[in-house]
Amino acid sequence: MFKMQPFCNVTVSYTHPGLNDTIYVEAWLPNEDDYNGRLQSLGGSGWTAGRFVLQYGGMINAVANGYASVTTDAGVPGDLTDWLFAIIAKQLIKSFYGKAPSYSYWNGCSQGGRQGLKLAQQYPSAYDGIIAAAPGINWAEFFMNTIWPLFYMESTQQFPRGCELDEITSLAIASCDELDGVKDGIISDVDACRQSFDPFKQIGKSFHCSGTNSKIKISHAAAAVANASWSGPRFSDGRFMYYGFEIGTALSEVAPTKCTGDTCVGTRQDFAFAYQAFVNRKVTTELTNITARDFDTLYRNVKLLYASNLETNDIDLRDFRDAGGKMITFHGLADTAISPAGTLDYYNQVSDFTGNVTSFYKYYRVPALKHCWGGNGGQPEALFSQLRAWVENGTSPEDSPVVIAGLGNSTQQQIICPWPQTARFDGSCSAKNSTTCWSCKE
Template sequence: MLRRVFPALAAILLASLGMAPTAGAAGLPDLPAVSPVTSCASLAGLDLAGATGAKTTLAASEVAGSSPYCKVTGTIAPAIRFEVRLPLAGWTQRYLQTGCGGLCGNLRIDAGKAEGCTPVTDGRIVLASTDMGHQGNATEWGEDKQKREDFAFRGVHATALAAKALIRAFYGQPQRYAYFSGCSDGGREALMEAQRFPEDFDGIAAGAPALNFTVQNSFHHGWLARVNTDANGKAILLADDARALYKLALATCDKLDGLADGQIDDPRRCRVNPALLLCKGAYEAGKCLTADKVEAARLVYQGARSAKGTALEVGPLQPGSEEQWIGVFVPTTPDGRIGSAMFAGDTINHLLFTPNPATPYTPKTFPFTEAMYRSEEPARALYSADNADLSGFARRGGKLILWHGWSDPHISPLNTIDYFERAGLKMGKARRDAMTRMFLFPGMGHCSGGDGPSEFPLLANLMAWVEGGTAPSVMQAHRAGQTAEGLPVGISGGAQSGQQAGPPAGMGPPRKVLPPRSRPVYAYPAVARYSGTGSTDTAASFKAVTPAPVNGVAKWIGAGR
């Protein structure tokens, strides 16, 4: 309790006991470094069944390098694989668990968005992650009720319990602070933790969360695949068409914020009319659209609806995301793969129903109806992290950062905005704002990339809030592969960093070479506005402005839960 309420005083007292403090990141208290009290090899013999609630097998070995650690891998019965990395020296009493994207099935620790967070970049934090109970990309595991539960929530929670038990055994004391960070399905996992297991983590970062999992992977991706496939099974919109639509979106909406800078700051204020690109003669790729392409684009911007016009998802993809559609549901050639068909098919036919459909659905045969939405309710209760009541997490002092790119081609940012607004309605805005911040990044794609600044010190800000009480009001963001000063740099985060949950290789748009750009991204609802002087590619040239509010509560079939 002393260390939780008075971290600075605790550091002094612990230092007097011979536990010297280590330097922390900006805004973080200097927590004393803690050394192991037992050998790495001895951890393999631990019985963690009491901690995890199931038989747990372990293996342990030391990993050399600039930041050596004890690597513990294990399996929590029946099949949840996990890995924990425990620093052999200099541990700063912090624990970070990272999420897994897509339908998981792989074990990878990915502490992205960690620039300026020295406990992570210097290897002085315990790291962990899990494959969530199944291995590989095949979805036959959906036949198993236990594996569905392991994926939905048990894998992440059980891994947290195992990691904390290993920390206590290795260092002779528990972690001082526990964090979770994930994007895409990792963002869903993050919110699931805050909702179902509020005691697991002190600070949680949920990026582009697939919180409406069942809708996202049936109606949303199914709709994108359906409206972009013609009667012969060929793709309608192709990469050149998406680029033409992107140019139209910028021409229509870029200046709405008073600055023509190649990014749309709030696409909700924008309406793109693809009919303006209708060919007046023969079709010219990248310059105009045929009538069927215009209609396909209109339906993408509209979002999934029933024949009666009922919205079947929170909201559609936003203007400015068009180039990011390439590789997700817009291929390069008419015979190219439409990824959204695969995403929807895997989930609809293997994860959502009991029993699974005897005849597999395709985007063409899947019913976009209110009755189908209601039939997904049992799966929603299992998988979706849409409970806006975060009272349990608030009571234990937890802090939550929501973040999303406006140009996300997988998950509409309207989902995250709707969740944030519903949390305010459920808990009261004052209580929500005491423990939650949301950041929306113009021009940013899915978890990273895109034309806008998409790298920022997420973990440093989260830890500073939890440990120092400083709620983040702004994230200084820069384009991927650049520093705020425009110098080349790898994706932030050190040895364990990387883009989280982005599209598989070959499924995204080709990377552009863009000039350096840094921008402040303010906590919602504030936005950055050009001050009138200085470079428009430099963060210092912008200030915070709070525009007229836009109602972020969605009107759709699932509203009012």
């Protein structure tokens, strides 16, 4: 439970003349004796800019640690408000405490991560430090990946049981678990696992299916759907569109089915709804006999609709770097919403463009962590304090401690490392459940 500290809630509304909008900025200001002189703004989630239950939970934590904390509903979809509410927040803090905050931080994941990148790209002086976790960078592409497994099942008429997909995931974990030097029930080296584990070689293997309460065999359909989910969406001519989910992700969540007897069907109609909303512009229309060309058409329409105001794939962060900004991105390798490979691709492009990227921007891949939190991977809770030390003291973050949910309901102390380093376990270490047994290696 968070400890609730007393604070003053100052909510400001403003509008842009002629746009018929109303935007709310909500600031929680701790008592002067508790205030640490710093601003922590909370980003949004999903399709929401902020000012909802997840942000309020984060604000409670921020205020408890002495931060003035701010969130906004943005009024309407857009990004200018992310910058404007930083200005408003700083003015409120100056009025309330008599001086501006010493340092300002952005802390966001998913939509909030996307907002953080947008701030670094377009408003490089707004924040001194930014956590931009699991960001929705290429909005159209990652959206297409979320519906790709569903489209693949519909277009190929292959609907495996969920237990089959779960079994393939379990077999992948068993095969790749110890690639990092320790058996802990998670996949840490997803790149090596992709090279060594073939879902089609699992066809015909028997296992107990909880859904049928009987022993069944892994089908070709299950292997095909797993492979498609990991490979990611393709255009109708086979060209690469975007990155898929990482191996070890819960496949039954990204490709859900419902079975009656021996007949299974998809349980979500995301592609049909998206096509109706973004192509036909009428959600009540029927959609049957969908084709790969329909998938191409949907991508083009989503790209036209969202690219200009939601994508955050600008790789030129030199202004942010030159303003003295520091940024950390982390992404769970078991994310079922946004492909972590897309985030890695963006980071590598920034690195190639700017050079010496780790002087101001670091990226951490978190094994077995789901979207922002959850899963068996450890929550990288120390990264925010490491960001603050980087901004205020020049202490560049290296490894960061996490606690993973290991085998047999156990927990294990591990570390995550800044890319391109990965965590490696020292098998000769005597303190098996200690971060001292781990080191970062390229």
